[in-house]
Amino acid sequence: MNKSRINYKSSGVNIDEGQKFIEDIKSLTKKRSLKNALGNIGSFSGYIKPPKKYKDPVFALACDGVGTKISLALKQKNLSSIGIDLVAMCVNDLIVSGATPLTFLDYYGVSKLNRSKGKEIITGILKGCDQAGCELIGGETAEMPNHYTKDNFDLVGFAMGINERKNIIDGSKVKKNNAILALPSSGFHSNGYSLINKIINSKKTDRRLQKKLLTPTKIYVNEVLELTKKLKINGMAHITGGGLEENLSRINPSYTMIIDRDKCKLKGIFLEIMKLGNISRNEMYKVFNCGIGFCLILDREDIEKAKKINSKLFEIGYVSKTEKKFIFTN
Structure with missing residues (x-):
């Protein structure tokens, strides 16, 4: 056989x-x-x-x-x-x-x-x-x-x-009253898409929105390394899954990161997804970068110098000392 x-x-x-x-x-x-x-x-x-x-x-x-x-x-x-x-x-x-x-x-x-x-x-x-x-x-x-x-x-x-x-920048030089500056994201980057997919699979969405959701993650290498060469940076964070709270809290757990939510308002594609999925504002900030892709912590006297080096930088908060790791104001 x-x-x-x-x-x-x-x-x-x-x-x-x-x-x-x-x-x-x-x-x-x-x-x-x-x-x-x-x-x-x-x-x-x-x-x-x-x-x-x-x-x-x-x-x-x-x-x-x-x-x-x-x-x-x-x-x-x-x-x-x-x-x-x-x-x-x-x-x-x-x-x-x-x-x-x-x-x-x-x-x-x-x-x-x-x-x-x-x-x-x-x-x-x-x-x-x-x-x-x-x-x-x-x-x-x-x-x-x-x-x-x-x-x-x-x-x-x-x-x-x-x-x-x-x-090596490990956050150990972060201190009270340091400024927190941000660089904008290019969109959702590559985080939170399980939630995004659930929304677009259950709602009627056009090709325009889906195409926009494929905008590639911004690469910050050149911008950030230029700043590290010209300034004393005390701490940094890549804003990925978990948003501002989870990622900023990792820099130095001994300090509190206080963020003014009015300085990082939801807009554009983030607001569109929020409304489409009926997502709460708190959930948006908990899951997504919400327009902020990278953060730097530096001495307050270096703020203007940093902005001259990179005009995209904007201040969103400061470092304090409380029992909490993170606080949103407004």
């Missing part, structure tokens, strides 16, 4: 297609000038040489993902911006301590590999790396049939940065 043979491809994993995708990535990256990376895409690991200017170098590491913003991207059949989101969510965390991003890696997990979609994602990642000044040195593509449902997939990033040990 002849028994039909089974192989890896019949189980849903196409090794040949995976190898071709690696060649796609090599093709997308081969024209790029790699300043610090050693080796090529496709090796078992990537190497990086630290820039010589550092006397006592320390490395900073960060990991994050795009989350359920992927669902909206799939609904819109537009994967061009989520690669930028992926890089942004990682490098924006790195610069909170003053680190300069050096390298990036990605993990792309799918049920069935589609090289066209994969190239669209990788192209976005490379755009994000360009904005952040870092290099894509490798990653992992995993084809797992029936593990991810339908066309769904997962996208995770890993970033490494470098800093002088003595220049």
Whole structure:
């Protein structure tokens, strides 16, 4: 009796297609000038040489993902911006301590590999790396049939940065009466999309709104590092899931972050989603960045100097000392 043979491809994993995708990535990256990376895409690991200017170098590491913003991207059949989101969510965390991003890696997990979609994602990642000044040195593509449902997939990033040990910004220099300044976000960034998806799936929404919700996360690397070079920054926060309260409270738990809500009013896309989903104002501030993507804490006498360096900065509050970690006024 002849028994039909089974192989890896019949189980849903196409090794040949995976190898071709690696060649796609090599093709997308081969024209790029790699300043610090050693080796090529496709090796078992990537190497990086630290820039010589550092006397006592320390490395900073960060990991994050795009989350359920992927669902909206799939609904819109537009994967061009989520690669930028992926890089942004990682490098924006790195610069909170003053680190300069050096390298990036990605993990792309799918049920069935589609090289066209994969190239669209990788192209976005490379755009994000360009904005952040870092290099894509490798990653992992995993084809797992029936593990991810339908066309769904997962996208995770890993970033490494470098800093002088003595220049690490860890919030320890934050003190009473310091000013809290903010940089605007480009939208919802890549947080809270489980709630956003629930709203747009249950309400009638137009393509305009959904397209706007795919605006990529702003990358703050150049703006923030310019400020750290020219000013004494006491603490910083990347405003992600949990909004202002959760992220500002992490800077230095010994102090209270007091925010004037009138200086960070809900408007634009945030107000639109709030009304569409009948979300309370408190819930909006608890879940989303609500228009503020990054915060810096500095001495009050440096406020005007900071604003001259970056005119987008605006004051939203100050540091105090109470039993609470965070207070909203107004």
